[in-house]
Amino acid sequence: MPKHVVFDVVGTCVSFDAYFARIENVIGTKLHQHAITARHFGYTWMEAAELEFTFLSISERYKPYKEVMKAVFYRTLWMAGIDDPRSFATDSERDQCIAGYSELKLRDGAKECLEKLRAAGFTVWCFTTGDIARVRGYFEKAGLDMPLANFVSCDDQKIAKPALAAYRSVLNKFSADDEKWFAAAHMWDVSAAKSVGFKGAYCTVYEKEPCLEIFDTEIDVMADGLVTMAEGICQASIA
Template sequence: MAKHVVFDIVGTCVSFDAYYETIEQVMGPKLGQHHITAKHFGFTWQTAAELEFTFLSVAGSYLPYKDVMRGLFYRTLWMAGVAEPTAFATDAEREACLEGYASLQLRADTGACFRRLRDAGFTVWCFTTGDMQRVKGYFDRGGVDLPPGNIVSCDGLGVAKPALAAYEAVWKRLGERDVKWFAAAHMWDVAAATKVGFRGAWSAVLEKEPCLDVFRDAKMEVVAGSLLEMADAIISKSQG
């Protein structure tokens, strides 16, 4: 019986720090004049994009996440308190900030986490809303081996997380009797994956608080701190 762990990528294996730092370099002083921090604007922008990306998918109008994010730049500035966003910022600044999102870096313990799981007999997969080329670049730059065949993108499925159909598509790629875990730093992501049968593992590296009173129906077997702690708990709970 084979054992698998499917990881979320951005936010879990990959940190948002480079994206926020790029926004600070490109627009930090201008944003500061409106009492907006680069990190807060960046979080608001990406969260708005995730919302619209998901709504489009649910409505049957799937659009790649990067295109949704690009299209919401000026609207997000307005929502953040900039009265004339198209006069405040330029398309070139928008593209520079998006480049920061494409330049995200792996978390320091991602490679060690993968190695520990592989040494314990697990096959590591990744499931992402990002495009394949960008996601593969994260691992190539970080020096962590991840075969392209083990990366699954919503772009190839035409349906976005957290729609259960997206997780079901990944579930069906793996053996029916195999041990199958889903691991992420987004509680909503793990909670949805458990509904199609995955065993759930959550790491606090992004959200810090699991908010289990919100995700009441999540079948969460592992709630851990670091990625390595999460890996150790998955290995321990898969024995026997």
Template sequence: MASSKNVVFDIVGTLVSYDHLYNAIDRRLGDKLRAEGIKPWLLGCAWMEAAEREYTNLSLSGRYRPYAVVFEALFYRVLTFGGIENPRSFATPEDLAYIMEEYQSLTLRPGAAECVQKLRDAGFTVWAFTAADIGRVSGYFQKAGVELPAENLLSCDTAGVGKPDLAAYTPVLERLTAEHEGKIPWFAAAHMWDVSSARCAGFKGAYCTVLEKEPLTELFGDMDVIDDTLPGMADKIIAHQASTQ
């Protein structure tokens, strides 16, 4: 079936980088962490990965909680996993509040604005589908000066079903397919678990290695498009679309 000129992006981790958060952890706790043999960047990655897992587990068991709530709650547990014996003495509530405040100020990746503009110039409509809250994600785009209409910004919070549950993708897929004469929209992400799940639900899949570096197609399957940069991924989506018209 033909694809449509609609691209649904994952946002945090894909168009938006985690770097600001990880740098905030370093500023606040970096010296203390390194004294314990823990790289601040690795702690941030472990924290993010743990939160994604528990967010998904809660959703699958019918106990959906917003991602930021899960993320904040897991901080001291992740410190424990890092070998900190008394995590609540090691990091104060004020430390956690500072880091969570900085989490509101993530920035777009280099090339993200160019990626979106390339697609729009080629006649594509850009959508966002995020596990984050809509207000926070909207703020990321506003600060970067990239327009994203409110009606094109969708969150898992609305239905209370988290990605990668296929039931999270299906309403978005069905809506865009119905609105565009049965043509299949694209889903684009830098998380292979996310875009591969969207592809299982019925989307065309575009993956960028900017975050994970290793596609691991032996685990997640093939993609319609893979590129190392966001603008390159946009170019390949455009070329793929043109070749199938």
């Protein structure tokens, strides 16, 4: 029986550390003068972008995530307490910060995680809100083969996760009898995928707190690291 694991990439296989470091390098000194850390601003900026990205998709006005992120930069500075955001930072500085996304690196254990799954007979897929060229580049820079045909972007269907239709578009690539897993470090991502028929594997490496009290589902595998998550998937598959 064919076996598949679909991974979220950014935040799960890939760490945001390089993005936070780029913000620190570009506007960190100015942020510190307002008692704002680069990590907190970077997280808030991403969350604001994801909110608008999702709302636009729900209202059937889908825009690529990178366009949304660019648009909400100054608004996020304003919400962080910067009185005059457009005097605080320039478009060039904004674009330099966004470019930090292209420098993201695979998390520790990501390569071993995927190798373990492949050795156990799983085909590995990637499902992302990002553009495929950039996201595939993270694997290429790490020397890890990830076939282009195994990437799916929300841009393809113009439907953003966590809309259930987005997950169904991936699930429908597989046969009904195939073993199908969805793996992520975002509980909202895994729990939504579970609701359309995937088995779910969650890693706490990014969010730390799964906040299970607000997600109405039972996760099949939960682990603190990517390697142990892969081992859990393999064990559950054998069982």
